[in-house]
Amino acid sequence: MIVKIxxxxxxxxxxxSLTVDIPLPSYEFAxxxxxxxxxxxxxxxxxxxxxxxxxxxxxxxxADSEIGILTYYHFSxxxxxxxxxxGYTNRASLQLDIAKGWANLxxxxxxxxxxxxxQCKVKIPKDSQGKPSDIxxxxxxxxxxKPICAVQGKAEFYQNIxxxxxxxxxxxxxxxxxxxxxxxxxxxxxxxxxxDVNGVLSLYNISTETSGYYICTSANKISNASCILTLVVMPxxxxxxxVFIMLKC
Numbered sequence: 691m692i693v694k695i696x697x698x699x700x701x702x703x704x705x706x707s708l709t710v711d712i713p714l715p716s717y718e719f720a721x722x723x724x725x726x727x728x729x730x731x732x733x734x735x736x737x738x739x740x741x742x743x744x745x746x747x748x749x750x751x752x753a754d755s756e757i758g759i760l761t762y763y764h765f766s767x768x769x770x771x772x773x774x775x776x777g778y779t780n781r782a783s784l785q786l787d788i789a790k791g792w793a794n795l796x797x798x799x800x801x802x803x804x805x806x807x808x809q810c811k812v813k814i815p816k817d818s819q820g821k822p823s824d825i826x827x828x829x830x831x832x833x834x835x836k837p838i839c840a841v842q843g844k845a846e847f848y849q850n851i852x853x854x855x856x857x858x859x860x861x862x863x864x865x866x867x868x869x870x871x872x873x874x875x876x877x878x879x880x881x882x883x884x885x886d887v888n889g890v891l892s893l894y895n896i897s898t899e900t901s902g903y904y905i906c907t908s909a910n911k912i913s914n915a916s917c918i919l920t921l922v923v924m925p926x927x928x929x930x931x932x933v934f935i936m937l938k939c
Contacts, residue, residue, distance in 0.1 A: 707820030708733050710812050714826060719800050720912060721832040721861070726785070726796045729810035729824070733791070734817045739766040741814050743786070743793045748807040756809070760784055762793065802861055805830045833913035834860035837889075839906055841919065846926040848895055853919055855889040855906035864908040871903040878902065896923050 709732045719725030733741075741764040747757040758775040759782050774782050778797075785794040793812070797804060811823040834857040843851035855866050866889035870878045881900050885892045889908075893900055904919045 708812060708814055708817045709821045710810055710824045711821070712810055712824040712826040716827040716829060718829045718831055721800055721802065721830050723800060724796055724798045725800055725804075725828065725830075726794050727808055727810075727826060727828065728794045729792060731791050731793065731810075731812045733812075733814055734820075738764075738814050738817070740764065741788065741812065743784075744811045744813075745782070745784075745793075745795045746809045746811070748809075750806075759795065759808075762786060764788060800830045802830050802832050802859070804828060805861065830861060831910070831912045832859055832861040834864040834908040834910055834915045836915045837864075837866070837906055837908040837917045839904075839917040839919045841921065845896065845921060845923050847897055847923065848926065850892070850894045851896060853891040853893070853904055853906070853921070855891075855908065855917065857908040857915065860908065860910050862910045864910045864914075867907050867909075869905045869907070871905070873902055875903065898923055 711730045713728055713730070717725065717727055729743075729745075731743075741762075743762040743764075745759040745761075747759060749755065749757055759778045760772060760774045762784055763771045763773070772784060781798050783796045783798075785796060786792070793810065795808070795810070805828060807825055807827050809823055809825045813822065837855045837857045840854050841851060842854055843849055845851060853868065855868070857864050866886075868880065868886050868891040870880050872878050880886065880891065881893055881896070883894045889906065891904065891906075901921055901923045904921055905916055906919070907914055907916045909915075
């Protein structure tokens with residue numbers, strides 16, 4: 691009976707203590723734009739003389755200290771103050787309503803470097819129990835950069851070659867597809883035995899029939915980009931020399 695009473699007391703105590711909540715475990719935003727991370731908080735008391743709200747981010751190296759973004763200070767005896775830290779000046783802002791209990795962080799000019807974990811923390815004197823902070827993960831979506839296409843190997847009769855395609859940028863990681871066109875610009879299936887894996891199109895025992903235009907498309911959920919390769923398969927040099935000698939004989 692005593693255990694049950696204690697458990698009930700613990701539940702009531704926690705539910706009446708400070709609670710900070712970020713609604714979703716992760717947020718996705720488009721690169722170059724703005725992104726807002728919501729943070730809701732519910733204090734034990736509606737009226738508090740002192741509240742400190744801070745937003746931080748995880749560092750690239752786990753051994754380093756967390757990255758400060760901004761801190762908001764609310765004291766009944768002095769005007770409120772917002773301190774935006776370091777490189778986040780002119781990029782970070784706080785949408786705040788103490789009475790309604792929210793302190794949303796907005797970041798502008800997002801880049802892939804902003805993809806990391808973020809923490810909203812609320813400090814209220816004599817109200818440190820419960821859940822004073824919460825975390826979420828931000829993923830900045832970046833369109834694929836124009837892929838770089840290249841030929842690995844010699845484009846000569848009976849050789850095996852690979853056509854490679856790679857974008858330097860893109861979040862989520864782009865997927866790659868190759869489309870083949872003949873010299874008349876008609877779409878064609880890839881040659882027999884060809885394999886198309888992660889941007890590498892492998893061609894085997896190539897011949898004149900393998901010649902044509904090859905377009906690689908790099909795509910993710912944001913956008914796509916492409917590059918074009920013109921492949922001309924020529925006779926092998928030693929084959930030409932052999933024919934010349936035979937004709938001379």
